[in-house]
Amino acid sequence: MKAGIVGATGYGGMELFRILSTHPQISQIMLYSSSRAGEVYEEMFPRFAGGSRHELQDLDPEKMKEEQDVLFLAAPSGVSSELTPELLGGKAKIIDVSGDLRLRDPEAYQQWYKKPPAPVETLQEAVYGLPEWNSEAIRAAGVIANPGCYPTASLLGLGPVISENLADPSSIVIDAKSGVSGAGKNANPLTHFAHAQENFQIYKVNQHQHIPEIEQQLSVWSGDTRPVTFSTHLVPMTKGIMATIYVTLKEEKTAEELHSLFLKYYESKPFVRVRRPGEFPATKDVYGSNYCDIGVTVDPRTNRVTIVSVIDNLMKGAASQAVQNMNLLFQLDERTGLAPHPVYP
Ligand SMILES: NC(=O)c1ccc[n+]([C@@H]2O[C@H](COP(=O)([O-])OP(=O)(O)OC[C@H]3O[C@@H](n4cnc5c(N)ncnc54)[C@H](OP(=O)(O)O)[C@@H]3O)[C@@H](O)[C@H]2O)c1
Known part of the structure; x- marks a missing residue:
């Protein structure tokens, strides 16, 4: 070809x-x-x-x-x-x-x-x-x-709970971080070495262009068009995205039940790897690869799920x-x- x-x-x-x-x-x-x-x-x-x-x-x-x-x-x-x-x-x-x-x-x-x-x-x-x-x-x-880099990490993390209608749709918070290559090869005041190194900053609060893309796909899965909270941060590293996602469950589930749910969706997918209960991935676990690694658990005190999803923004992203x-x-x-x-x- x-x-x-x-x-x-x-x-x-x-x-x-x-x-x-x-x-x-x-x-x-x-x-x-x-x-x-x-x-x-x-x-x-x-x-x-x-x-x-x-x-x-x-x-x-x-x-x-x-x-x-x-x-x-x-x-x-x-x-x-x-x-x-x-x-x-x-x-x-x-x-x-x-x-x-x-x-x-x-x-x-x-x-x-x-x-x-x-x-x-x-x-x-x-x-x-x-x-x-x-x-x-x-x-x-x-x-x-x-798909965009942030949406890829966020949607692969949210897919199982949203398509199974387990989450309160008004409770979704995506706290995402990216390395500076996410902004492309041209330096700008935000990504310039002198500013970005040893620094950790939030940007485009409630303004990021990936917000409607994430909401569009969530509504395909759930039929619900409610907005989500999505925040993006710049981390002083070259590549990698981590999306830490929080959702409140409609009904109680254990960490093991959630782990089984994620396996149900992703066991047959070669590029999504679900961590064992209690284990969470880091960006270097996927660096330079097409993998998305996901860890999931729930806090029984709050009934809130934490999903951690990592990708290489220039690869799977x-x-x-x-x-x-x-x-x-x-x-x-x-x-x-x-x-x-x-x-x-
Ligand atoms: N960086 C990421 O992590 C990432 C992840 C997912 C998606 N994306 C998206 O992928 C696209 C490329 O991102 P990037 O990070 O690779 O950007 P980049 O490093 O800035 O490179 C973009 C390239 O586009 C070319 N270009 C500029 N104006 C053009 C025009 N009018 N017509 C044709 N080509 C033009 C330029 O090459 P020439 O001057 O040689 O034409 C430039 O090298 C963007 O839309 C970005 O949003 C980026």
Whole structure:
């Protein structure tokens, strides 16, 4: 299969290139750049040298959609909403890693992203690519909206309790933390080394653009459209997300019962690992991998559940989940080309 990457010079695009370079079903990779066409990727990033050379190409939607079997769009929000409509109708299947195609409601996109939304017909074509919950629709899709990093960790953590209607919907609190690569390769005052190192800060309180994405999927599972509390923090580490999630149960459950519930949903899912009762994961347990690790317990004094969900934001939160989606789109084993073990230390 031939794959193309838009945004290959960015953090997500580089991870896509790294994974696709050794994917057994990928015979050719084309890299596109809006700012550095003509330059050689391996000279720009010597860490990728040693194999074939890739000259960065201009974006030409007419050619791209006919020459490639799959196109990954890893550009900032606002790009895919304009580019995807031009890529439809060709040979290529499209996997968008940005937030442009995730929200079904164009007005919600405008409100949270402060940008013009993609056309409604494009949004209607896009399938939300959370493989553990949506693999059937993904297999039949032509366009995938790859989930955001925070939503991936949060939704995989909440899925079992929400879809079983065990939680009081007004009680959901997601307390999430991310490493600085979540903001992409360009430094800003918040992610600049001098500010971020030895620092721990909350940002975008009640304003984060991932809030409507999480609420949208929760309402698909429960039918309940009540808002959630979702807070994001920047941690002085390069990669990794931890979502610590609190929900109050409608009825009493033991930690063992909750553990069994999570196993029921995830035992057969190769990339979600549920910890034994009383055990909780750390971000380094999934570093550089497509895994989401989850620990769950309940405090019998408050009847409140604590769910801890960790991912690598650039992998399960972006690039490797996009490849998992590609595998499903092309009817491959979803594990194909996704190295099994995380990097440690
Ligand atoms: N970082 C994460 O953890 C993460 C996780 C999940 C999802 N995402 C989403 O994935 C997307 C990429 O994130 P990132 O962290 O990789 O960002 P990034 O490091 O800033 O890279 C984005 C790349 O997009 C390209 N680009 C910029 N403007 C463009 C345009 N007008 N048309 C085409 N390409 C353009 C740039 O490459 P050229 O200048 O070479 O074109 C740039 O290298 C974003 O939408 C982000 O929200 C990121």
